[in-house]
Amino acid sequence: MAEVPVKDKIEYTVALVSDFAKKYSLSTTQAFNYLDRFNAIDFVNQHYNITHTLPFTEILDDLSLYCKNHGGNL
Template identity: 80%
Template sequence: MTEIPVKDKIKFAVSLITDFAKKHSLSTTQAFNYLDRFNAIDFINQHYSVAHTLPFAEILDNLALYCKNHGGNL
């Protein structure tokens, strides 16, 4: 299996963070800090190969649920 370029993962994560911020009326810094605090950034990185094949709206909903299940309260 070929290694996924880091820049692809970064672009994907930045897009998710930006859209997550918009969806939840947060700054991008607040969104990053929230997602990082509840380990969603690591989750995105670990599951990139599957996550990037899903509809973006579904991923955003799943990230919110993931964070909620790990103590978040958006």
């Protein structure tokens, strides 16, 4: 399988963080820090080939649950 360009992963992650911030009324910095603290950024990066095929609403809900399962409380 061909390697996904880093630019694609970055653009996708930036869009996810932005939408996550809007959904939970956070700044983008707060959203990124939260997602990073509970390893959701790593999860998205490792599973990009799957996550980018999901609707944003679904992946945002999944990331919320993932963070909660790792100690988050949003």
